[in-house]
Amino acid sequence: MGRILIRHADIITLNAGGRILRDAEIAIENGLIAALGTAPADFEPDETVDATDHIVMPGFHNAHTHSPMTLVRGWAEDMPLERWLNDRIWRAESALTADDVYWGAALAAAEMIRGGTVGFADHYFYMDRVAQVVTESGLRANLAWGVFGAESGEVGATLPGIADFVAGWQGAADGRIRTMLGPHSPYTCSPQFLARTAAAAARLGVGIHIHLAESMEQVEHSLAHYDLTPVEMLDRNGVLDVPVLAAHAIYLTEADRTILASRQVTVVQCPTCHMKLGMGVTPVPALQAAGVNVALGTDGPASNNALDMLQEARHAALLQKLHGLDPELMAGDLVLRMATQNGARALGFPLSGELSPGHYADLIMIDCATPRMRPRHDLVANVLYAAGSADVSDVMVAGRWLMRRRVLLTLDEARILDEAERRALRMVGGALHRLRSY
Ligand SMILES: [Zn+2]
The missing domain is CATH 3.20.20.140 (Metal-dependent hydrolases)
Structure with a gap:
């Protein structure tokens, strides 16, 4: 898992003060957020992520x-x-x-x-x-x-x-x-x-x-x-x-x-x-x-x-x-x-849902290099009222990437799509299948 440094992120922390950070860093170590804002000078990451034009927020x-x-x-x-x-x-x-x-x-x-x-x-x-x-x-x-x-x-x-x-x-x-x-x-x-x-x-x-x-x-x-x-x-x-x-x-x-x-x-x-x-x-x-x-x-x-x-x-x-x-x-x-x-x-996960030091690195990145996310007056309003789920580009749980640059890293997506559809058709007795073949 190692140490990950996310740089140039616009961060919706959802911490007690509702703090929003612009062009900031997140240092992640052992699945937890080690620092937020500016990483410590001696933090040596195994992986550095450039989050330019992305919002980072809790998953x-x-x-x-x-x-x-x-x-x-x-x-x-x-x-x-x-x-x-x-x-x-x-x-x-x-x-x-x-x-x-x-x-x-x-x-x-x-x-x-x-x-x-x-x-x-x-x-x-x-x-x-x-x-x-x-x-x-x-x-x-x-x-x-x-x-x-x-x-x-x-x-x-x-x-x-x-x-x-x-x-x-x-x-x-x-x-x-x-x-x-x-x-x-x-x-x-x-x-x-x-x-x-x-x-x-x-x-x-x-x-x-x-x-x-x-x-x-x-x-x-x-x-x-x-x-x-x-x-x-x-x-x-x-x-x-x-x-x-x-x-x-x-x-x-x-x-x-x-x-x-x-x-x-x-x-x-x-x-x-x-x-x-x-x-x-x-x-x-x-x-x-x-x-x-x-x-x-x-x-x-x-x-x-x-x-x-x-x-x-x-x-x-x-x-x-x-x-x-x-x-x-x-x-x-x-x-x-x-x-x-x-x-x-x-x-039962009280250390998830907020980006603060000591909390889990359970976070998502939302792509803002898209028309509906501009301008960036109010990041919360952009996420709540303008973003679509397809704008989510990266997902991390406890410091582990589950999706990176819109590619699922833990699941075999193509196989899942095929198996699920096949089983769904069998479950309803093939009725859907008959409809589909019109
Ligand atoms: Zn229900």
Whole structure:
């Protein structure tokens, strides 16, 4: 890995003061940032990188996705959430194999690296195969093996089996892999099952990654069955006693927000998915005012359809400004922090998501030698409102290049494209293939 010196960089640090540096240096040693601004005179790099005309900033953390669902990207369009899940997604997934999960996650990893993502929180099945992709790709990830459970028993993997997964992978790949337990949601899991899962998470020392309050119907169902909101139902059953990644959290009462703020809960807003499926708007300003950590996620590629955190950040800003009829909402670098360090913290990587001495060299370079990135009055605004994921030229995790000059260095991209497409067609029974041959 050695010592790397990046020179002539315009740097968005996202540090406590929101410092921006122009034509500055970053010295990297043993995977960490050793110095920022000007490298020490005695720093002898093994590699020197000229970052002229590039912005260097922290890499993104996608705090909620289902990465292997790349295989059903574009397979269920323009339909409501319930039909989308029942008629299309869960049916296609019934044909899923462990090898499909590997190739689907590999396709996602290639896309994420190309878009400047350095870490992701994944919630799916056969997660040992996703862990394999994380190991090979050089990315960071927090992996949760999804489970559904009723009083009568569990569907899919069992809790003891998942405990083995956690024990086997927590801290693996040089600490790049973290794990959580993944009960699907309060509406597909019974209170008894959630309580058992929460107890297991506490025993294993991990958090819980779950879907929460995605629709008004889910809230009404919870009130009718338990006389509790979904948040109260999770709280009552001990789920909020461990760190929680709560995806969506759209329909919340003021009391719900107070509960979330008083626990270690990160709410993950997935703005593109919320718009595409017509779900609603996560009350981000109110959550942040209450003190809740809010991060950003793409959700699965079937409901987005990209794994593009630059797009997610832009949509997060635009959606709240429109919804609140207030252009001053989501100002400055707030949304970039949600897309980087807020997610990193929730995923278990507190030294990622900020460029400061002692933090991980988890960084990306964005090419500014392109019309939409000029002039450079405001680097944050250029990234948030003008840059596209194709402008990301270089990606580094812990001092290791995963992409250099737009070439993926850890993954066999051509093979991944072929394998993923072949498997995706088999999974949906060749229907897509028939359409394609018209
Ligand atoms: Zn989801």
